[in-house]
Amino acid sequence: MVEPGQYVVIGNPIEHSKSPQIHSMFARQTGISIEYKKLLCPIGDFSKVVSEFFASGGRGANVTVPFKLEAYKFSTLRSSRVEHAQAANTLINNNGVITAENTDGIGLVRDIIGNLKYPISNKSVLIVGAGGATRGVLLPILNEGPKAITVVNRTKEKAHQLIKTIETEASDLSVDLASGGLLDLNDGQFDLVVNATSSSLSDEAFPLSTNILSSKALAYDMMYGKEETSFTRWAYTAKAYKTVDGLGMLVEQAAESFALWCGELPDTRTVMETLRSE
Numbered sequence: 001m002v003e004p005g006q007y008v009v010i011g012n013p014i015e016h017s018k019s020p021q022i023h024s025m026f027a028r029q030t031g032i033s034i035e036y037k038k039l040l041c042p043i044g045d046f047s048k049v050v051s052e053f054f055a056s057g058g059r060g061a062n063v064t065v066p067f068k069l070e071a072y073k074f075s076t077l078r079s080s081r082v083e084h085a086q087a088a089n090t091l092i093n094n095n096g097v098i099t100a101e102n103t104d105g106i107g108l109v110r111d112i113i114g115n116l117k118y119p120i121s122n123k124s125v126l127i128v129g130a131g132g133a134t135r136g137v138l139l140p141i142l143n144e145g146p147k148a149i150t151v152v153n154r155t156k157e158k159a160h161q162l163i164k165t166i167e168t169e170a171s172d173l174s175v176d177l178a179s180g181g182l183l184d185l186n187d188g189q190f191d192l193v194v195n196a197t198s199s200s201l202s203d204e205a206f207p208l209s210t211n212i213l214s215s216k217a218l219a220y221d222m223m224y225g226k227e228e229t230s231f232t233r234w235a236y237t238a239k240a241y242k243t244v245d246g247l248g249m250l251v252e253q254a255a256e257s258f259a260l261w262c263g264e265l266p267d268t269r270t271v272m273e274t275l276r277s278e
């Protein structure tokens with residue numbers, strides 16, 4: 001029997017977060033009693049706010065924009081995924097020792113492979129963006145054995161740097177790695193395109209050629225929301241076979257965090273259905 005515990009999601013802004021709703025559904029489903037709240041953290045105060053929370057008995061925290069890098073730095077122990085991503089979205093308090101995990105990549109991969117039934121192995125993958133969101137998902141995608149991974153970014157150099165970081169891990173795999181700027185791609189045959197930029201909500205056209213998708217391509221926006229984004233508009237024009245937002249990833253990464261804290265992986269299907277029906 002797991003004891004009741006206090007958990008939070010820390011971010012700024014935080015009002016929009018669906019995490020408390022998701023975790024309360026997990027708690028009901030598993031019969032594990034957790035209290036999970038939103039915690040708005042002033043910019044610059046992450047260390048202070050999270051220290052106070054853990055000192056007052058907090059058992060775990062999810063960390064969201066813009067504090068994932070600070071969460072990585074704050075932790076005492078880090079998984080290899082966190083070391084690689086240099087970003088953490090989950091903190092676990094084990095008797096005062098804070099361990100950091102990053103469940104974003106697992107969440108994305110489980111949603112694509114498990115929920116959407118779209119295997120990544122042997123596929124040509126394009127990731128757009130080269131910030132923290134990309135760092136979190138790059139290695140988990142590589143581990144699925146794609147045929148190729150290309151990272152493109154507005155600032156080209158950051159894409160080159162990121163691809164460099166996985167060259168060692170990729171050396172035993174037969175995967176083609178490439179990087180470049182957004183406008184470097186004029187044609188292609190990508191099977192999976194993941195939007196990991198923070199540009200989705202801008203009204204500008206998504207800065208990517210509409211001539212780069214294979215006939216069964218999945219376009220995956222890591223952002224979620226009711227509204228169309230510049231990425232989803234691009235995907236319709238580019239004739240993606242299927243276009244999805246990141247709600248599934250959100251629920252799957254939450255489930256993995258819940259499992260790390262409470263030792264039980266909850267069922268995500270019913271939670272996703274509830275959120276989609278709202």
Ligand code: ATR
Pocket residue numbers: 065128129130131132133134153154155158196197198199202207
């Ligand atoms: P996160 O941690 O959420 O990934 P980040 O590290 O600030 O946030 O990275 C944001 C990503 O979105 C970057 O790849 C950024 O491109 P730059 O590296 O050139 O800044 C990308 N991005 C943000 N706004 C964009 C826009 N309007 N068009 C294209 N890319 C954009």
